[in-house]
Amino acid sequence: MQLTWYFDFISPFAYLQLQRFQELPESVNVVYKPILFAGLLNHWQNVGPAEIVPKRQFTYQFCYWYARKNNVPFKMPPAHPFNSLFALRLAVALGNQLSVIQTIFNGIWRYGYALESIEAMRYFEEQFARDDLAELVSQASVKEQLKHNTQLAAEQQVFGVPTFTVADGQENFWGLDAFDMLVDFIQSPQSFNDEEMLRVKSLPEGIQRKR
Template sequence: MSAPLDWYFDFISPFAYLQWRRLCRDHPGVALNPKPLLFAALLNHHGQLGPAEIPQKRRHTYRIALWQARELGIPLHFPPAHPFNPLPALRLCLAAADRMQAIDAIFAHLWERGSQGDSAETLADVAQSLGMADPAAAIARDEVKRELQANGEEAIRLGVFGVPTLKVRDELFWGNDATDLALAYARDPAALDAEMRRVDDLPEAIRRRKPA
């Protein structure tokens, strides 16, 4: 697995944090090409609610995230409020000189220490650790905003519908729980066997009517 895998993610997702930590710790030979994007833009495009916008799903999602973290032995502490505005964190990541270091530092701030990170002010300590003297100016740069938008547009063109998503060759693998399958496919395309390919085109026997 020498070629980097495109990785579409948003700091708002605890599962993106878990996948990041998991890949860094357990699969150091896997190179990533990070593609930060705004998850809300994907939801808007596909006409979906986020998991945290449906009360019972929100409760379930948070419990599953904590369960996965404990099973993986990864520290996870939710920030003070969720969902939160991830734009400052996403832009700070793109503005940093060392993107991989920035991703690690921002995830640690938000999901390991459980700190607020929805503004330049609440991310000031992270920015300082990355050698950024003026985070407010850094995240306001036009080229940073353009790259974030371009990542989202690219993801939509590819059919990305959620975060985190790994792109391996021509296939997309969504979620922390798809990590092993994605890496298996990266090692050997036969991991997506004939039955998996068959269900790609499985006919629909009924289609739910969309609400008026």
């Protein structure tokens, strides 16, 4: 089974979910697609969790608690949210390889570097053994690929990060806490086609809040 993982380095939940990838069945193939979370928010006319003050505060506490409970190295960067374009374009420019993605995530969420800092740039240059990162991320083809990834995610009904999609968006699993649900789907997809699962999936909207 092929899965697509849509993510943005801005998300601590994406970093935490990445630590569980070894739990996926060996038969699964994951395609990694960095996207701009802000682009999804604009598409769905939504706000991010960090834009609601009490939700932001709880999110940071939850992520720290979750990481500590699961023995995952975790350190918040100096400020959040931050501009993740450099990191996203860097992943694209270096081929979206898992090792590259892990390295970038570690710089932000394991070591707590600010992306615009000298420390972060030195870390990336050392890890990737390159001193032309600024030139890499400025390529028009890289920018276009990131834009295309984000548009494709929206077309496949992705509304947040991280999200796993199956069969080109026919089934989507959003967020860290949906990881176990994804594993269940991989192991028993027929259980997602029972009468009640299909009913709740197509449940009509009862009332709509004025915006």
